[in-house]
Amino acid sequence: MSTSGPAAAPVSCGFDLDLTLVDTRGRILASAVAAFAELGVEVSEEHVVPYLGVPLTVLAGGLAPAADPTAFVDRYRHHYSLKHLAPCSPMPGARTALLAVRAAGHRVVVVSAKLHRFVREALVGADLDDLVDAIHGELFAADKGPALAREHAWAYLGDHPGDVVAATAAGALAIGVATGAHDGAALRAAGAGVVLEDLHAFPDWYADRNGP
Structure with missing residues (x-):
């Protein structure tokens, strides 16, 4: 008769998508x-x-408060899906960052404010999809927390202060990466426990830390 307890849940590391793993800047702006x-x-x-990095309804309200946010979101998603727009390329160091997580025996989870299908398309376009174990879309800031917790994410990495909020909501370590619209000082002020200038520094840091 076995006396061993249930197997421990697999540890994961969470990542934001836009301007963290994939350079979607040109496509978003256009x-x-x-x-x-x-x-x-x-x-x-x-x-x-x-x-x-913020939800589309926040963008609409900030720049065009009199406009219908639902109509804006609909038209934005139409244009974002057009193939002639700028392709999505990986952020510098993205693939090696994901490989570092895999090398530690951990899962890679991507949690984004984007629609799930746009997250998947971006990862495929950036040739990163083969390294991602799970995707959660249409979540921002604290709303990302439950998804990260369910995935047993010990850390979450992103370029936006909202990603720091997400990690905190999940009880995970918040790792800021200064590759988006916010610099390292802003990410530290938001509460990031670790701030990296870009993903090139991540593999060595992850190998040294190697989980909770």
Whole structure:
């Protein structure tokens, strides 16, 4: 008769998508400008940059409070799906970062505010999908917490202060990476326990830390 207890749940490390693993900046900016234009609102890409990483309804409310946010989201997603827009490429060091997690025997989980299908398409386009074990979409900030907790994520890495909130909500270590619209100081101020300038520094850090 076996006296061993239940097997421990597999440990995972969570990652944000946009400007953390995949460079979607050009596609996001072009899609937002085009969607606003269809609603009769003239904005430039520079106006959109401070909103990188937030839900589309927040972007719409910030730049066009009189516009219908549902209509904006619909038109944005239409433009984002067009094939002629900028392709999604991996952020520098993304593949080696995911390989470092796999080398530690941990799972890779991507949790994003994007639609699930857009997350999958971005990972495929960036040639990272083979290293990802699970995807959760349409979640932002604290709403990411339950998904990360269910995946037993001991850490969550992202470029936005909302990702720090997500990690905290999951009881995970918040790792900020200064590759988006927020610098290291802003990520530290948000409460990140670790801040990296980019993903190139991640594999050595992960190998040294190697889990909770």
